Amino acid sequence: MNDAIAREIQVSIQYMWQHVQWRGIKAFSIKDELRKIAITEMKHAEAIAERLFYLGGEPTTTPTPIYVGKSLREMIERDAKDEEEAMKLYKRIIEVARREGDVTTATLFEKILSDEEEHHDFFTSLLEEI
Ligand SMILES: [Fe+2]
Numbered sequence: 518m519n520d521a522i523a524r525e526i527q528v529s530i531q532y533m534w535q536h537v538q539w540r541g542i543k544a545f546s547i548k549d550e551l552r553k554i555a556i557t558e559m560k561h562a563e564a565i566a567e568r569l570f571y572l573g574g575e576p577t578t579t580p581t582p583i584y585v586g587k588s589l590r591e592m593i594e595r596d597a598k599d600e601e602e603a604m605k606l607y608k609r610i611i612e613v614a615r616r617e618g619d620v621t622t623a624t625l626f627e628k629i630l631s632d633e634e635e636h637h638d639f640f641t642s643l644l645e646e647i
């Protein structure tokens with residue numbers, strides 16, 4: 518779960534800085550959405566940290582490496598990849614939680630997974646246009 522928290526903190530900062538460093542008309546049209554997604558990722562980090570702490574773990578404060586990117590395409594390609602990796606990780610966590618009978622953790626990650634699927638869909642749709 519700490520890997521999940523590290524990634525959530527990473528993308529939360531990554532999307533917020535992409536929101537700040539936007540350039541050009543195409544980026545203008547998505548800068549507010551990036552901010553919205555960044556806040557969602559922060560809430561994911563909080564929810565996972567709460568669950569981990571409840572289970573007796575110590576939530577990490579270190580994000581995985583942040584990549585802001587120079588061009589809009591660079592940014593969004595990386596974001597789509599990060600969402601894909603999060604989806605893979607969360608599917609594994611759901612599997613393990615179910616196997617161990619931890620329904621609450623499984624349900625939490627199912628909810629988060631559906632958000633990541635939405636983000637992934639948003640980023641990959643953008644890549645068709647930029
Ligand atoms: Fe997330």
Ligand SMILES: [Fe+2]
Nearest residue numbers: 600632633636
């Ligand atoms: Fe996401």
